[in-house]
Amino acid sequence: MAVLPRSRPPLILLATFALGLVLSACHASPAGFLQKHPNVAPFNFQIALGPNQYQIAGYLARSSDAGRLPALLVLSGDGDSAERCIDANSGVVAMGIHVACVSIPGYGRSSGPGRFVGPPTVAASRRALDLLAARPEVDPAKVAVWGSGDGAVAAGLLMDYDSRPRALILQSGAYDLVKLWPQAPLRTKLAIIHQVWPSKRVLAERSVIQHLPERLDCSVLILHGEGDRAMPVSQAVRLASALRERGAHVETRYYPDASHHIAKRIIEPELRAFLRENLLQTARAGD
Secondary structure, three states: OOOOOOOOOHHHHHHHHHHHHHHHHHOOOHHHHHHHOOOEEEOOEEEEEOOEEEEEOEEEEOOOOOOOEEEEEEEEOOOOOHHHHHHHOHHHHHOOOEEEEEEOOOOOOOOOOOOOOOHHHHHHHHHHHHHHHOOOOEEEEEEEEEEEOHHHHHHHHHHHHOOOOOEEEEEOOOOOHHHHHHHOOHHHHHHHHOOOOOOHHHHHHOOOHHHOOOOOOOEEEEEEEOOOOOOOHHHHHHHHHHHHHOOOEEEEEEEOOOOOOOOHHHHHHHHHHHHHHHHHHHHHHHO
16 A cells, blocks of 8 residues: 655745745845836846857946936945845935946856956946946946955956046955965865866956056055955055055055955945045035
């Protein structure tokens, strides 16, 4: 006589159903997200590199202030989604700054692979800046770029090749990969190998310091946790020195108790003060 399998207890079924609801809430659809944010619009675009097409996903949160306003481009590349980026920066929008959150290739809803901040990421970053600066509600002379983790590398490489950003915020990034590789922890090396083979040429291509122009006319805020094992704080210190040598105005904040992921509430005071000084005060002075 066959034995029928025992059914799951109702409690387990309820728990499974509840977990499904939580996971679906964490990955809300773009339509549902936009419905909850009336001041937010899609900021999606395509880029092509040879035969490869990349779908880049993002959002633009618009300030309610009138006129052409400053804007902040956030390159999401540290495990954060464009949706969470928009939610986290509502305070910046309230300051009178438009905020565009874009997931670099391989992150969020953007297609990949990202190849560890390779040419697709650089192309996506430049295209995002093109589109943001061209919008009628944005003052193209007052645009800042912020990146964290791989996004910081992308923002740094954008600074190397594009003089348009008035200010940059670089958080928890690696800026000289050739020097980082020998001392990088195993976990960091495996993360890089998973995306690209780390030859000296490949690492040099992705090293912000190696491609800095002779002179820089911009302001840079560097944020880094002193306990960051993935990307040692020495990377941030080395970049700050190289930027100052080239004439950039550099501010640094090294957090003794922070690791790679620095809580937004910790950096919020420095972030807002930096944006106020470099985007808002200059904007009012020019009016």
